Structure formats: structure tokens, C-alpha cells
Amino acid sequence: MVKSFGYKLPGYFMEYGPIEAHSEAEAKGLIRRKLGVSRLPWGLQVWDLSTRPLARWRIASAS
Numbered sequence: 001m002v003k004s005f006g007y008k009l010p011g012y013f014m015e016y017g018p019i020e021a022h023s024e025a026e027a028k029g030l031i032r033r034k035l036g037v038s039r040l041p042w043g044l045q046v047w048d049l050s051t052r053p054l055a056r057w058r059i060a061s062a063s
Contacts, residue, residue, distance in 0.1 A: 006054045007031055010043030015054045024048070 005027040006017035019034075021027035024046055032040050 003027075004049040005046055006049050006052075007047075008045040010041055010045075017054055018049055 002020050002022060004018035004020055005024065006015050007019065007027075008015045019027045019030050021030055027046055028040060028044075031044070031046070032038070
């Protein structure tokens with residue numbers, strides 16, 4: 001069964017996804033190819049979107 005995964009790069013607040021894969025290991029491989037790197041950055045967070053959806057970021061308007 002194909003699952004959807006999200007990911008967040010270390011030091012950034014933006015969350016990216018969805019990445020569709022059968023497992024977290026496969027999702028990490030797809031992310032590695034998408035970023036064009038041979039090794040994923042230390043501290044990269046990957047999670048199943050069925051357990052926690054992507055955060056929607058909003059910029060607070062100045063008053």
C-alpha cells in the first residue's frame with residue numbers, strides 16, 4: 001500500500017510533501033534524489049502524513 005510522507009530539513013521551518021512511497025526508507029530515497037545529494041542531511045525529519053499532516057504556515061499580519 002502506498003503511503004504519503006512529509007519531510008522537514010534541519011534548521012528550516014517549512015515542511016515539504018507529500019512524497020508517495022511504500023515505506024519510510026523508500027521515501028528517504030526519493031527525497032535524496034529530489035534534493036540531488038548522495039546522503040541526506042543530518043537531522044532530516046520524515047513522517048507518515050496519516051499520523052501528522054503537514055503544517056500550514058501563515059504569516060501574521062502586522063497591526
